[in-house]
Amino acid sequence: MCNGEVNIYHHKHHSPDEVLADEQTQGPWIFLLKKYVGSLAGQSVLDVGCGFGGLMMACHRLGARAVGVEPSHIIQVTREGITQTLGAPLPLVRADGRSLPFKTGSFDVVASIGVLEHITQADALVEEMARVLKPKGTMLLYFGPSRGWRYAQSPRHRKTVYTYWTTRYAEKKMRKQDLSGIKRVWTDVIDYRFRNDSFTNGSATLYGKLAGFLEKWSKKLPVRRTVVLTCKTLEKAAFPRNIGLVACRGSLPPGVSCPEIDYSDTHSFMDNLVCPLCKSELKSGGVGDTIDGWLTCPNCRRDYPIVSGVPEFLKAE
8 A cells, every 4th residue: 555565563362352451541632632622422533543442432432433444453353342342343444544445524533643653654644634534623643753762662563763753844744734723732641641640550651650750759849840841842842752733624625525424324334435546436245234245446446355344455464
């Protein structure tokens, strides 16, 4: 896809139980969505690089119509875990975020958390996220661009980290996609984590654990305020560390209208899918009550299988 290989972090020996655990880590991103989007009830939300689907489930519980895109083979584990937890599946698609198989202007909210740093040709990810966003819709992009920080985070997980993706560079790319009202939200996440003690849990990063240690043992000192102000200064200076940006879509290209989609209806959702390569509408075949079958692009003459209810737009690993 996109003239480049998909750089997939391979999860081995995972179980559906981890889907629920993933949902419990979504506090910062739900906080940001509530702050900058408002109520998620009735909103269509696309999570690009959804992993175990924790953000999807958290948005679903708030009344959103959540959809997930994931390139890894764990997508079937995600589907099984979501179904066990919620009693019904949520729409999932196995695809490359740089070549999304959705019609233009399909979603009210498009989020990507910790994905951009894993891929090559990352500009295409921002372009595609902006393309599928509705007018006045909200994009949330959060990633860690610095090679230096990768060792404080997870060196085995971050394989492709580009130092040129500074805050200013990301903002420039957003503006080119008719995105406006761009806000930097890294400091919001830092402040949220302090207020909710998430720096002290087992999943905290190296610098997060250091901040949690300082706050725990220095109660008499204004550690949180000092760290937050320091982070805000770094954020304003566009220092290359974790970057969080929220932006709004201006308008759709002339002649393009937002499609009417019922994300709770499988057939309506399938009708909104397009060929990830040429963006042509797809024809379905063999799609019955089990939602297995295939989708065909008449223009590219490509067949895309639907496996256990998940359309597969990537070659089998």
